Amino acid sequence: MKKLMLGNEAIARGAYEAGVTVASAYPGTPSTEITEYIAKYDDIYAEWAPNEKVALEVAIGASFGGARSVCAMKHVGLNVAADPLFTVSYTGVNGGLVICVADDPGMHSSQNEQDSRNYALAAKVPMLEPSDSQECKDYMKKALEISEEFDTPVILRLTTRISHSRSIVELNDREEILLKPYKKDFGKNVMMPAMARKRHVMVEERMKNLALYAEKTGLNKIIWSNTGIGVITSGISYQYSREAFGDVSYLKLGMVHPLPENLIKEFASKVKTLYVIEELDPFIETFLKKSGINCIGKEKLPVVGEYSAALIRQKLLGMDCTDSKEKQEDVPARPPVLCPGCPHRGVFYTLKKNKLIVIGDIGCYTLGALPPLESMDTCICMGASIGMAHGIEKARGGDFARKTVAVIGDSTFIHSGITGLIDIVYNKGTSTVIIVDNSITGMTGHQDNPCTGKTLKGETTRQVDLVKLCHAIGIDRVRICDPFDLDEFDKAIKEETELNEPSVIIAQRACALLKSVKYGGSVRVNDDLCKYCKACMRLGCPAIVDTGEGIRINDALCVGCNLCIDVCKFNAFEKAGDSNA
Amino acid sequence: MRNLSVMIAGVGGQGTLLTSQVLGAAALKAGYDVKMSEVHGMAQRGGSVITYVRIGEKVDSPVIEKGGADILLCFEKLEALRWIDYAKQDGTIIVNEQRIDPMPVIIGSAKYPEDITEELSKNFPNVIPVKALDAARQLGNIKVLNIVMLGIMAKSTDIPVEIWHEAIRETVKEKFVELNIKAFDKGYQNL
Numbered sequence: 001m002k003k004l005m006l007g008n009e010a011i012a013r014g015a016y017e018a019g020v021t022v023a024s025a026y027p028g029t030p031s032t033e034i035t036e037y038i039a040k041y042d043d044i045y046a047e048w049a050p051n052e053k054v055a056l057e058v059a060i061g062a063s064f065g066g067a068r069s070v071c072a073m074k075h076v077g078l079n080v081a082a083d084p085l086f087t088v089s090y091t092g093v094n095g096g097l098v099i100c101v102a103d104d105p106g107m108h109s110s111q112n113e114q115d116s117r118n119y120a121l122a123a124k125v126p127m128l129e130p131s132d133s134q135e136c137k138d139y140m141k142k143a144l145e146i147s148e149e150f151d152t153p154v155i156l157r158l159t160t161r162i163s164h165s166r167s168i169v170e171l172n173d174r175e176e177i178l179l180k181p182y183k184k185d186f187g188k189n190v191m192m193p194a195m196a197r198k199r200h201v202m203v204e205e206r207m208k209n210l211a212l213y214a215e216k217t218g219l220n221k222i223i224w225s226n227t228g229i230g231v232i233t234s235g236i237s238y239q240y241s242r243e244a245f246g247d248v249s250y251l252k253l254g255m256v257h258p259l260p261e262n263l264i265k266e267f268a269s270k271v272k273t274l275y276v277i278e279e280l281d282p283f284i285e286t287f288l289k290k291s292g293i294n295c296i297g298k299e300k301l302p303v304v305g306e307y308s309a310a311l312i313r314q315k316l317l318g319m320d321c322t323d324s325k326e327k328q329e330d331v332p333a334r335p336p337v338l339c340p341g342c343p344h345r346g347v348f349y350t351l352k353k354n355k356l357i358v359i360g361d362i363g364c365y366t367l368g369a370l371p372p373l374e375s376m377d378t379c380i381c382m383g384a385s386i387g388m389a390h391g392i393e394k395a396r397g398g399d400f401a402r403k404t405v406a407v408i409g410d411s412t413f414i415h416s417g418i419t420g421l422i423d424i425v426y427n428k429g430t431s432t433v434i435i436v437d438n439s440i441t442g443m444t445g446h447q448d449n450p451c452t453g454k455t456l457k458g459e460t461t462r463q464v465d466l467v468k469l470c471h472a473i474g475i476d477r478v479r480i481c482d483p484f485d486l487d488e489f490d491k492a493i494k495e496e497t498e499l500n501e502p503s504v505i506i507a508q509r510a511c512a513l514l515k516s517v518k519y520g521g522s523v524r525v526n527d528d529l530c531k532y533c534k535a536c537m538r539l540g541c542p543a544i545v546d547t548g549e550g551i552r553i554n555d556a557l558c559v560g561c562n563l564c565i566d567v568c569k570f571n572a573f574e575k576a577g578d579s580n581a
Numbered sequence: 582m583r584n585l586s587v588m589i590a591g592v593g594g595q596g597t598l599l600t601s602q603v604l605g606a607a608a609l610k611a612g613y614d615v616k617m618s619e620v621h622g623m624a625q626r627g628g629s630v631i632t633y634v635r636i637g638e639k640v641d642s643p644v645i646e647k648g649g650a651d652i653l654l655c656f657e658k659l660e661a662l663r664w665i666d667y668a669k670q671d672g673t674i675i676v677n678e679q680r681i682d683p684m685p686v687i688i689g690s691a692k693y694p695e696d697i698t699e700e701l702s703k704n705f706p707n708v709i710p711v712k713a714l715d716a717a718r719q720l721g722n723i724k725v726l727n728i729v730m731l732g733i734m735a736k737s738t739d740i741p742v743e744i745w746h747e748a749i750r751e752t753v754k755e756k757f758v759e760l761n762i763k764a765f766d767k768g769y770q771n772l
Contacts, residue, residue: 165643166617243642310646332691334683336628
């Protein structure tokens with residue numbers, strides 16, 4: 001049977017067909033759907049972990065326990081999971097273990113553009129890279145086989161255009177893989193110096209064997225045609241290259257670490273001009289140059305951003321691809337915004353009013369940095385807000401802390417904010433931390449998390465009690481506040497920032513996109529009462545429009561959250577259903 | 582059918598991704614190779630959302646290049662202007678005459694361009710303005726304007742109407758199937 005599948009969906013299908021029984025992940029664009037699709041298979045236990053490090057550790061545990069296991073994350077998630085990665089490389093596996101990591105060239109939805117292939121090199125583990133959905137499925141199965149054959153974790157590297165593209169996949173049945181016996185093996189699984197020293201020798205041996213495997217595996221294949229041009233490439237760049245060059249010769253690498261030196265040399269010797277086409281870092285190119293193979297790569301192609309067939313034509317074939325007659329330079333941008341009804345709007349509106357320095361974090365609420373709310377000063381990585389707020393206080397003193405807050409989402413707080421908060425308590429900081437608790441992981445498209453009381457499989461579970469949690473680590477002042485109760489929220493912020501002790505405000509209101517949230521009835525403007533003072537425009541609500549002659553509500557967008565009604569001093573907003581006047 | 586590249590542009594929340602999925606499913610059913618690309622993440626947050634659908638005997642890249650779209654299907658006027666570079670000179674540009682102000686316009690730092698469809702028509706002979714929002718309103722749910730638009734677009738393919746209906750049935754949530762089929766038909770029958 002054939003099906004049009006998202007790359008991430010095909011990865012999940014591969015895990016299913018290959019008999020995987022355990023999957024753990026933390027959501028992150030563009031990797032999220034891998035685990036969401038895995039969760040649809042009853043034969044696989046699947047969960048959201050609090051962060052990527054835990055997810056990998058769960059997968060390692062399952063592998064040691066004899067199961068084929070998978071974990072998935074976005075590129076920056078692998079930074080969080082790097083600690084177990086580097087050592088599971090030494091121990092190896094029992095059941096097959098695959099780590100899916102999705103890079104985001106072009107940063108469609110990320111804070112940096114790191115190239116995860118460098119992790120395969122640094123952690124000394126093999127890495128496969130598919131170029132369409134069919135390969136996503138096939139390579140997942142192959143990765144599990146390699147993992148078991150060579151006693152190693154395997155990284156399956158994706159990029160946004162592979163994860164989020166759809167192409168046709170041939171489906172097969174699930175293979176039943178028996179759980180391998182669990183065996184205690186001190187020398188292999190307990191990485192203390194004496195054992196790790198021996199294991200490191202084996203890791204180096206393994207990489208040599210994998211390099212030999214790379215020479216003959218069908219994952220790396222030469223497609224001979226016109227030998228005037230030869231292209232060495234992998235992943236989505238292979239598709240772009242085909243589109244740009246057509247029938248030239250290709251060495252398509254399905255295994256990007258370790259690389260097949262002899263195969264590359266053979267290919268290079270038979271083509272006239274050799275190009276290496278790869279997005280981001282010159283990973284393959286560096287290997288070629290180190291091996292003394294001449295090629296053209298980053299001297300002509302960029303290290304920054306996504307590639308395209310047009311870019312390849314332009315940079316390598318000298319074709320001018322900017323021939324479009326229309327030049328659209330004056331089109332107003334349409335940046336993503338906080339949705340109508342978004343609870344974060346109340347938070348940032350109040351923070352801006354109080355002119356506070358806001359140390360921010362990763363999530364939907366990062367959009368609070370954009371105009372007109374413009375109330376976020378920093379954003380680095382998951383959980384950074386709390387530690388950074390503490391650091392800024394230690395640099396500039398307590399008075400500065402009175403003017404500073406950290407803002408972090410509920411899921412992000414559990415991911416890696418809590419350790420920062422412990423640091424504040426332990427080291428006598430006085431920061432105010434606002435946990436924006438919208439009852440869901442919003443940015444990645446509504447995933448459950450330890451605060452929601454639901455598992456990935458939809459079962460009810462124990463909910464983390466944020467108040468008790470904060471109390472338990474030594475925060476005495478914890479208060480829950482509705483960010484749409486603007487007066488109360490304003491009061492809470494003023495009181496907590498003034499104090500000479502650490503405090504937590506839990507700004508609690510559910511994401512407006514949750515089905516359980518029903519505001520009902522859009523708002524309209526009463527022109528008789530509107531003074532056109534534009535105070536409502538400071539909310540940055542996409543449903544409130546300044547026509548130049550007056551304020552209007554776009555009823556196709558308004559969800560009726562009523563925040564504008566609270567903000568207007570002249571009572572010029574009313575529920576559209578309220579009066580017939 | 583020769584190779585067909587369809588680019589769909591809209592505003593987050595307008596159903597751009599779902600539309601491309603129905604289109605892809607229909608093309609697959611009709612026996613074509615299909616590749617599609619979409620970018621998730623900003624889709625629900627009112628940002629500019631585009632998807633590419635490429636259909637043919639054999640498709641390599643899932644991405645459409647500038648000047649490469651046979652059909653540019655736009656759920657909002659400003660998005661048509663933003664992505665017009667991607668249309669072929671003789672391509673069909675179907676524009677929903679709905680205006681959704683982006684944040685820079687809302688806060689007064691940019692102006693929403695006037696007469697977008699007229700301006701586009703000066704350079705592209707096949708611009709088709711449609712009032713899909715009104716059509717969707719008549720059906721009782723403004724959310725289906727995307728499938729109304731798909732119905733309009735579907736006429737320029739040789740994929741039969743039954744296949745489109747099947748594609749809707751297997752892509753859309755069950756309780757919305759009938760509504761979406763009505764929406765499709767409305768578009769297919771010129772509103």
